[in-house]
Amino acid sequence: MKLTKIFFLLAIAVAGSLQVNAQAPGHQSYVANKNGIGYFALSANDKAAPIYTGDDEYPGVKRAINSLMGDVRSVTRSAPALVTETKGLKQIVLIGTLGKNPKIDQLVKENKLNVTDIAGKWETYLIQVVQKPFPGVDQALVITGSDKRGTIFGIYDVSAQIGISPWYWWADVPVKEQKNLYILPGRHTDGTPAVKYRGIFINDEAPAFSGWTKEKFGGVNHKMYEKMFELILRLKGNYLWPAMWGNAFNDDDKLNPVLADEYGVVMGTSHHEPMDRAQQEWKRYGKGEWNYEKNKEILQDFWRKGIENMGTKETIVTVGMRGDGDMPMTEGSNIALLENIVKDQRKIITDVTGKDASQTPQMWALYKEVQSYYDKGMRVPDDVTLLLCDDNWGNIRKLPSLTEKPRKGGYGIYYHFDYVGGPRNYKWLNTNPISKTWEQMHLAYEYNARQIWVVNVGDLKPMEFPISFFLDYAWNPDKWPAEKLQQYSEEWATQQFGAAHAKEIAKILTLYTKYNSRRKPELLDENTYSLTNYNEFTTVVGDYNKLRDEAEKLATVLDSKCKDSFYELVLHPVQACANLNELYFEVAKNRYYLKQKNAAANAAAARVRELFAKDKAISRYYNDTLANGKWSHMMDQTHIGYTYWQQPNVDKMPEVAEINPDSAKTNQPDPVLSTSQYNGFIAVEGEHYNKAIPGQGITWKIIPHYGNTLSGITPWPVTAARVKPTGNSPHLEYNISLKDTDTIVVTAYISPSLDFRNKDGLYYAVSIDNEEPQIVNIATKVDSPEWGMAVSDNIRKLTTKHHISKAGVHTLKYWMVDPAVVLQRLVIDTGGLKPSYLGPPENMNMLLRK
Ligand code: REL
Numbered sequence: 001m002k003l004t005k006i007f008f009l010l011a012i013a014v015a016g017s018l019q020v021n022a023q024a025p026g027h028q029s030y031v032a033n034k035n036g037i038g039y040f041a042l043s044a045n046d047k048a049a050p051i052y053t054g055d056d057e058y059p060g061v062k063r064a065i066n067s068l069m070g071d072v073r074s075v076t077r078s079a080p081a082l083v084t085e086t087k088g089l090k091q092i093v094l095i096g097t098l099g100k101n102p103k104i105d106q107l108v109k110e111n112k113l114n115v116t117d118i119a120g121k122w123e124t125y126l127i128q129v130v131q132k133p134f135p136g137v138d139q140a141l142v143i144t145g146s147d148k149r150g151t152i153f154g155i156y157d158v159s160a161q162i163g164i165s166p167w168y169w170w171a172d173v174p175v176k177e178q179k180n181l182y183i184l185p186g187r188h189t190d191g192t193p194a195v196k197y198r199g200i201f202i203n204d205e206a207p208a209f210s211g212w213t214k215e216k217f218g219g220v221n222h223k224m225y226e227k228m229f230e231l232i233l234r235l236k237g238n239y240l241w242p243a244m245w246g247n248a249f250n251d252d253d254k255l256n257p258v259l260a261d262e263y264g265v266v267m268g269t270s271h272h273e274p275m276d277r278a279q280q281e282w283k284r285y286g287k288g289e290w291n292y293e294k295n296k297e298i299l300q301d302f303w304r305k306g307i308e309n310m311g312t313k314e315t316i317v318t319v320g321m322r323g324d325g326d327m328p329m330t331e332g333s334n335i336a337l338l339e340n341i342v343k344d345q346r347k348i349i350t351d352v353t354g355k356d357a358s359q360t361p362q363m364w365a366l367y368k369e370v371q372s373y374y375d376k377g378m379r380v381p382d383d384v385t386l387l388l389c390d391d392n393w394g395n396i397r398k399l400p401s402l403t404e405k406p407r408k409g410g411y412g413i414y415y416h417f418d419y420v421g422g423p424r425n426y427k428w429l430n431t432n433p434i435s436k437t438w439e440q441m442h443l444a445y446e447y448n449a450r451q452i453w454v455v456n457v458g459d460l461k462p463m464e465f466p467i468s469f470f471l472d473y474a475w476n477p478d479k480w481p482a483e484k485l486q487q488y489s490e491e492w493a494t495q496q497f498g499a500a501h502a503k504e505i506a507k508i509l510t511l512y513t514k515y516n517s518r519r520k521p522e523l524l525d526e527n528t529y530s531l532t533n534y535n536e537f538t539t540v541v542g543d544y545n546k547l548r549d550e551a552e553k554l555a556t557v558l559d560s561k562c563k564d565s566f567y568e569l570v571l572h573p574v575q576a577c578a579n580l581n582e583l584y585f586e587v588a589k590n591r592y593y594l595k596q597k598n599a600a601a602n603a604a605a606a607r608v609r610e611l612f613a614k615d616k617a618i619s620r621y622y623n624d625t626l627a628n629g630k631w632s633h634m635m636d637q638t639h640i641g642y643t644y645w646q647q648p649n650v651d652k653m654p655e656v657a658e659i660n661p662d663s664a665k666t667n668q669p670d671p672v673l674s675t676s677q678y679n680g681f682i683a684v685e686g687e688h689y690n691k692a693i694p695g696q697g698i699t700w701k702i703i704p705h706y707g708n709t710l711s712g713i714t715p716w717p718v719t720a721a722r723v724k725p726t727g728n729s730p731h732l733e734y735n736i737s738l739k740d741t742d743t744i745v746v747t748a749y750i751s752p753s754l755d756f757r758n759k760d761g762l763y764y765a766v767s768i769d770n771e772e773p774q775i776v777n778i779a780t781k782v783d784s785p786e787w788g789m790a791v792s793d794n795i796r797k798l799t800t801k802h803h804i805s806k807a808g809v810h811t812l813k814y815w816m817v818d819p820a821v822v823l824q825r826l827v828i829d830t831g832g833l834k835p836s837y838l839g840p841p842e843n844m845n846m847l848l849r850k
Contacts, residue, residue, distance in 0.1 A: 024160040025472055025491035026479045030127070030184040031161045038185035040129040040141045041091060042162070045180070048072050048080035049141065051093040054101035055084075058148040060264035064155040065095055067230065071159040074175045090138045097144065097151040104144050107133055113142060118189065121146040122196060123238065125154030127188040141183050149238055149264050156234045157190065158183075165495050166234035169227055171464050171568045172627050173496045174561035194445065195474040197266060197316065197361075197412070197452040199239025200232065200467060202460055204420045204427050206245050209459035211633030220247045222255040228460070229263035237471045239266045239316070239454060248278035250309050261313035268315060268454075271365030271387065271414055272322040275303035275345055276310045279325060290324035292341050303345060307352040316361045316452065319345045319384060320370065328369045335378040342380050358383040358408075363452060365389060365414055371398060375758065385409040385451045388444075391754060391782045392419040393791040394432065396440050399447035399756045402719055412452025413444045415470070417463050419456065423788040425647050426520035427458050428639040429573045433513035434469040435485055435706035436751075439714075441470070443756065443820055445477045446719050461634050464569055465509055468492055482703045486510065496569060497562050501554055505570055508551050510705050512574045515544055518708045518838065521580055522642050523792050526588035526654060533834040534841055535676045541585045544578040551575070564627040576618050580639070583611035583654075589673070590656045597659060599667035605656035612653040615640065676841065680832010682736050684844035686713040686749075686814075686823040691733040696723060698730040698816060707751060708795055708838055712822040725765040725773040725815035734812040734844065736828060738804055744768075745829040746812065747799045748776070749839060751822040752790035755779035763817035766800045773815050774800045793837070795824065 023029040032039065042049055053065055065082070073079040086092050086103065096104050098119055107113040112133060118124045124146040133140040143158060145151030160166065162181050165173035202209065210220065217224040220243050232240060240260070242249035249256050249267070260267045273279050286302060288295040310317070321341050323329045329338075342364065346357035353360055364370075364380045365387040374386070388398045388411055400411050417432045419425065441453065453474045457463045469488065473480055480488055489506035497505055519528055529537040551574045558566055586607040593601035622635040641652030661667060687710060692700040699716045706712035715723075715730055723729050738744070746766050755762050765773035776798050780787035790796045804810065814823060827839045834840070 023491075024157070024495055025468070025488050026476070027157070027161070027190065029161060030186065030188045032182045032184060033178050033180050035180070035182055036184070038129065038131065039182040040139050040185075042093070042141065042158075042181040042183055043072050043076040043078050043080070044182065046076075046078050048076065048078040049091045049093050050081045050083045050089060051095060052083050052086055052103060053095045054103070057096050057100050058151070058264070059262045060148055061095065061097060061151045061155070063263060064152040064233065068155050068159055071162060071164040072181070074164065075162050075178050076181060077177070086134060086137055088136070091140075092133075092137060093141045093143065094133075095143045095151065095155060097148055098146060101144070103134075104142060107140070107142065113144075115144065118144070118146050118150070121150070121192045123147060123149045123153060124192045125150045125157065125189060127154055127158060127183070129183055129185045149233070152233055152264050153190075153236050156236070157188075159234065160495070166231060166468070167464055167496065167565070167569075170231050170461070171496070172564040172630070174559070174565065176498065191476065193236070193475045194477055195450050195453045196410075197239040197454070198237045198471050198474040199241065199266070199268075199452075199454045200237065200460070201241035201270060201414075201454055201456045202228075202243040202458075203241075203270070203456045204245065204418055204425070204458050205243045205247075207636040208634050209243065210245065210247075211636050212459075212631065215632050216630075219252065221253040222259050225256055226259060226263070229260060229265045232265055233263065235468060235471045236475055238264070239268065239452065241268050241270045241454060244270055244273065244278050244280065246280060248280035248284070250276065250306075251278065251281050251284065257309070257313055266314045266316060268363070269318050271318060271367045271389070272326045274318045274321055275306040275348070276315055276317055277302060277306035282324070292321060292337065300344060300348060304348050304352060307349055316363050316385070317349065318365065319362050319380065320364045322367070322370065335373055335376060338373055338378055339380070342384075346381065357381070361385070362409070363387045363412060366398065367414065382407050383409045385412050387412045387414050387452060387454075388449055389414045390416055390440070391787070391791065392416050392421055393752075394436060394440060395752055395754045395791070396444060396756050397754050397782060398758055399444060399449055401757065402447065406448070410451030411449040412454070413441070413449050415441070415453070415455040417455055417466050418458030422645040423792050424520060424522050424642060424645050426522050427647075428521055428637045429516060429577055430462050430466060430513060431516040431520050432463070432466040433510070433517050433705065434466060434488065435482075435703055435712075436517065437466060437470060438473065438480065438482065438485055439703055439706060439712070439751070439822065440753075441473055442477060443718055446717070447756070459634065459637075461631065462568065462573060465492065465513075482701060486704060496565055497558060501558060504550065504554060508547060508554075508570055508574060511547050512577065514705060514708070515540075515547070515581075516573065516577055517794055519792065519794065521577055521639055522647070524580060524584055526584045526591060528584065528837055530834070530836040531588045531592055532672055533677070533836045535674060536836045536838065537585050537588060538674060540838075541578075541582050544574075544581050548574045548578040567622075567626055568631070572618070572622055576615070579611055579614050579618060583608060583615065583640075586611060587654045587656060592673075593670070594657055594659060596670065597663070597665045598670065599659060599661045599664035600669050602658045602661070605658050608654065608656045612640070612651075615651070677832070677834070678841070678843050680830055681840050682828040682830060682844055683825065683840045683842050684734055685710040685825050685842055686732070687711050688842070688844065689713075689732040689814075690735045693728060693731050693733065695728055695730050698723065700730070700732065703822065706822065707824040708749070709825055712751060712824050714822040715816040715819050718819045720819040722763075722818050723816050725767075725775070725817055729815065731813045731815040732823075734814070734826065735809055736812050736844070737809050738830060739807055740830070741804050741807055742831065743801055743803050745799050745801050745833075747797050747827045747829070747839070748814065749824040749827070750778045750796045750798060751824065752780070752787075752794065752796050753778065753820055753822065754782065756820070762821050764821045764823070765815035765817050766802075767813045767815070768802045768804065768810050771802060773813065775817060776800060778821055
């Protein structure tokens with residue numbers, strides 16, 4: 001047969017076959033449920049292809065093979081057999097790591113399998129159908145990896161492709177059954193991960209996660225961790241900081257570290273727990289003070305034990321030292337002392353491992369005050385990864401300079417989806433839009449922080465969606481430009497719930513995280529949104545309730561098998577937070593009406609009680625009824641009644657009061673509460689410019705769905721140098737029509753990004769017409785009152801004043817000065833602007849738009 005004919009037939013075969021829908025985000029499906037030319041029958045006609053692996057294959061690979069066997073059985077009801085011989089078999093699945101599986105190595109040697117782009121790489125896999133691999137064998141499906149995790153990821157890639165979500169256990173995502181599964185011919189690989197270590201930190205785990213593990217597993221032990229290791233690997237992550245609130249991974253259950261290593265998960269201890277020992281271990285076994293000057297020998301012994309326990313298990317060792325219990329060191333602590341501590345710690349590593357310290361991966365976290373030691377000149381050896389940190393609120397504090405000489409250990413990022421600390425804990429629901437994570441981690445990537453990405457995920461649930469995104473993005477940031485974030489959400493929704501409603505579900509994921517990020521639920525109260533201006537509170541609550549209605553409606557049309565997973569991943573956060581917003585709305589109404597002596601206050605008070613009870617009922621459902629009580633305690637987190645940064649012990653209903661209807665002046669709702677005013681200001685979303693002026697290698701990039709209202713717009717690329725705003729340098733133009741001559745105030749709503757280059761700030765500029773641009777610094781100093789306000793409000797509202805000498809149409813120019821400044825909207829006070837949280841609704845004269 002001519003080659004062209006073969007290709008033609010192949011094309012027909014591919015087009016004619018039905019591909020399985022549930023592929024992972026960003027992956028082309030290579031699984032079909034109908035046969036075609038060159039296809040490999042993984043499971044067909046109630047028979048699954050047998051699996052062969054080498055005897056001395058890694059135990060972690062064998063565990064993953066075991067998972068795959070279970071996965072094929074769950075999908076097709078036929079379990080593959082594990083064989084030790086290929087003789088007499090027509091079809092075989094060959095799974096193994098290069099150099100560990102003699103059959104795969106033979107195929108490589110005989111040029112039947114090309115692994116030149118795989119071999120020697122980090123965590124790189126290849127899935128390929130090989131025709132006539134051995135005499136008498138018709139076909140082999142090869143799943144191979146450059147190293148242990150490469151193979152494991154290849155195996156879990158197949159699992160995902162046949163329809164097993166990584167979240168099948170942790171979020172009860174149902175398996176979509178298929179009669180037959182065929183693997184398409186061709187080479188299937190996802191390249192080498194861009195970020196070397198990609199992981200999560202289980203933190204702040206009381207009361208929810210700890211209550212759950214206690215009830216379901218008898219503690220934070222290996223039975224629970226086995227589920228977590230598997231999840232991390234299915235998500236193609238490789239790194240974990242274990243729970244440490246009262247827990248000590250290595251000490252609580254001796255099987256924890258052994259199994260982590262066997263599964264293939266690289267362990268570490270959190271940023272402030274040096275030498276692979278948990279803070280709890282010091283509490284249990286430490287003698288004397290946690291003070292190197294006063295207690296050096298004891299501390300050294302304590303740390304030596306950590307490295308001895310570590311043995312050869314894959315670990316990134318935390319070095320350095322903070323004060324006891326994640327606190328800054330005492331006043332007198334100095335750089336020389338800290339450098340000495342690291343030196344001594346490395347000596348212990350060398351002594352115990354018998355290898356130069358540089359052979360053991362280490363990281364030094366520049367968390368909180370530790371960054372200032374670095375800034376003042378403290379240095380650690382070049383092979384130690386510098387773990388740069390965010391401000392605990394998702395804004396990265398420092399990135400390497402682009403001109404810095406590369407370090408052997410490179411740089412990493414410690415990021416937060418959850419936090420315990422000021423200005424307030426946020427640990428109840430997911431408040432992390434992927435657009436924000438994207439914007440900050442894209443910066444990290446572009447500025448070469450690529451060695452470690454680890455994110456604090458609190459109790460793990462309900463952070464499923466942002467965890468997936470964080471790890472997928474770490475694997476290949478180039479695959480996910482800003483324009484494809486919605487596609488990511490849709491593909492993620494497809495993987496969990498099928499394609500039919502993926503678009504609607506993605507919209508809900510995008511909007512609920514946007515709404516939740518405007519202000520963390522723990523910071524919300526009756527004063528957050530304006531009750532009387534721009535219909536703000538009514539609109540916020542209305543939008544949220546509309547989203548809840550949409551989610552509830554979807555719940556009724558989705559396959560009933562998705563009931564629990566949909567609740568966990570979509571419906572619950574929407575219901576819970578819509579309810580909370582409405583609760584504070586009614587509190588605000590109650591207070592407002594009380595002042596008016598309006599008996600409508602009473603209905604509001606009654607509604608507050610109802611909504612408070614509903615909040616409890618929602619958590620109860622999650623804990624007790626959902627998935628037959630599988631997630632008991634997971635929603636134990638208190639979230640109402642905060643009075644300062646730390647959580648209240650129990651939820652406390654906001655105070656409401658009633659008035660005697662007989663003494664009330666009226667009982668009618670106040671019409672003021674449903675009046676929108678559109679005068680005295682001009683509001684425009686950043687992306688609705690009339691003209692975008694590029695230049696000097698800069699363009700303007702819209703980050704869809706980013707920020708508190710519509711989107712963000714930012715100069716591109718983020719690695720650009722500072723620009724002097726003048727003439728035709730990059731800027732955005734907005735045509736504004738002004739009726740009077742006067743002084744106007746322009747407020748730019750800017751994301752609360754930090755001066756990650758640690759220069760003199762991050763700037764933009766504004767001018768009207770040909771006025772000299774006024775330059776404004778957006779960056780706050782972490783822990784300053786301005787920073788507290790910026791992260792609480794999730795915005796910087798910065799103003800400039802401009803004198804207008806002529807009524808008519810003017811051009812407002814928003815200039816780039818620094819990259820990575822993200823503009824969300826502009827509001828111009830022309831004399832009538834009223835206070836509100838999000839700013840007034842957009843009203844810029846549409847006719848003047850481009
Ligand atoms: O969020 C953080 O990074 C820190 O607050 C935690 O790592 C810290 O260890 C805390 O949970 C308790 O020690």
